[in-house]
Amino acid sequence: MKQAAHSWVAIRAMALLADNGGNKGLVKLLSPYACEASVGSWLPDATDAKAGGSATENHIFKMLPISGKPDSRFVADNKSLIKRLGPVRMMSQYLAQDKALDDDWWARAYKAEPKKSGQHLPNRAMAMHTMLKDLLLLGDDSIDKLVGRGRGYDAYLVAEAETRQQAVATYFFMLSHFVADSCMPCHCDGRNLADYDKGLHKQWEAHWDRLVGKGFAKDELVEKGEEPKACIPGEQAMENARAVDSVLKLDFKKTTVPLLGTGRDVWLEMVDVCRASFALSAIVAPPTKYGYKNTAARAPYADVLSEKPLLDELDKVILHDAVLNTAMVWQDTWQALTGKKS
Numbered sequence: 001m002k003q004a005a006h007s008w009v010a011i012r013a014m015a016l017l018a019d020n021g022g023n024k025g026l027v028k029l030l031s032p033y034a035c036e037a038s039v040g041s042w043l044p045d046a047t048d049a050k051a052g053g054s055a056t057e058n059h060i061f062k063m064l065p066i067s068g069k070p071d072s073r074f075v076a077d078n079k080s081l082i083k084r085l086g087p088v089r090m091m092s093q094y095l096a097q098d099k100a101l102d103d104d105w106w107a108r109a110y111k112a113e114p115k116k117s118g119q120h121l122p123n124r125a126m127a128m129h130t131m132l133k134d135l136l137l138l139g140d141d142s143i144d145k146l147v148g149r150g151r152g153y154d155a156y157l158v159a160e161a162e163t164r165q166q167a168v169a170t171y172f173f174m175l176s177h178f179v180a181d182s183c184m185p186c187h188c189d190g191r192n193l194a195d196y197d198k199g200l201h202k203q204w205e206a207h208w209d210r211l212v213g214k215g216f217a218k219d220e221l222v223e224k225g226e227e228p229k230a231c232i233p234g235e236q237a238m239e240n241a242r243a244v245d246s247v248l249k250l251d252f253k254k255t256t257v258p259l260l261g262t263g264r265d266v267w268l269e270m271v272d273v274c275r276a277s278f279a280l281s282a283i284v285a286p287p288t289k290y291g292y293k294n295t296a297a298r299a300p301y302a303d304v305l306s307e308k309p310l311l312d313e314l315d316k317v318i319l320h321d322a323v324l325n326t327a328m329v330w331q332d333t334w335q336a337l338t339g340k341k342s
């Protein structure tokens with residue numbers, strides 16, 4: 001995704017949590033800094049961030065079939081994957097009714113093979129999720145009041161080393177970037193046709209930025225007037241984000257943000273979301289025509305997504321789940337410290 005879509009996903013996830021009840025402290029923590037969403041949720045794609053934990057390969061989990069005897073660990077049949085992802089996710093709903101991928105596709109073993117250690121999207125999301133809990137524990141008075149645990153380290157941690165609210169809000173938005181990337185089919189498909197500059201990936205992402213519109217750039221999320229510019233009120237930013245639902249034909253009104261299931265964690269969630277995204281990529285560019293051995297190096301956007309119903313449906317599924325998954329991961333981070341409240 002590009003900046004506008006990432007920024008919209010983060011602010012829409014905040015609004016979803018606000019509308020969902022529970023997690024009030026988290027919404028209070030994030031909403032005064034809604035304008036940082038356009039920065040935080042985009043930071044991992046900024047050139048400077050590539051030298052750190054945001055190297056391009058950390059945004060992807062590109063799968064391909066494993067040759068030889070299938071290892072059952074890398075097989076996720078349709079029913080099991082849908083069960084693990086749960087009914088609230090639109091990717092589950094879509095894959096449950098899909099007829100494009102047959103049993104043979106689902107019976108194969110697929111695996112992402114990161115080239116260097118660290119180049120692994122689920123690892124990156126899990127690492128940020130874990131670090132965020134530490135940063136919240138080391139928060140200043142305003143964070144401590146929202147987390148509500150009381151601090152055991154007051155006697156030895158100097159005030160300058162405490163996490164500030166604006167900083168931790170920015171890190172939450174950074175985490176949303178990686179969660180949203182796991183929902184992008186091209187980030188999870190190892191075929192050359194899914195590379196950024198091969199005619200599909202970049203064009204599809206540009207289309208999403210056009211859909212969410214111009215309201216989510218930094219300049220649109222700050223008060224007009226003198227420097228330093230203050231963020232517009234969180235409520236207003238959230239209302240702007242909710243207004244995009246009608247463009248995408250999304251309906252979050254009855255959506256409850258589910259807890260991660262028993263025995264589940266952010267890493268497992270991301271691996272499964274990436275598998276579902278990979279399945280969507282195989283629907284868009286069927287492997288019978290666009291083989292896994294790169295028999296067709298390009299599957300241009302104009303060719304494979306020209307049929308309106310498919311494009312509209314996938315836009316809806318992907319952007320819905322990017323928002324929902326972000327809210328789920330944030331909620332899990334927050335409730336790890338504050339207890340389960342929804």
Ligand SMILES: [Zn+2]
Nearest residue numbers: 044045059181
């Ligand atoms: Zn990215």
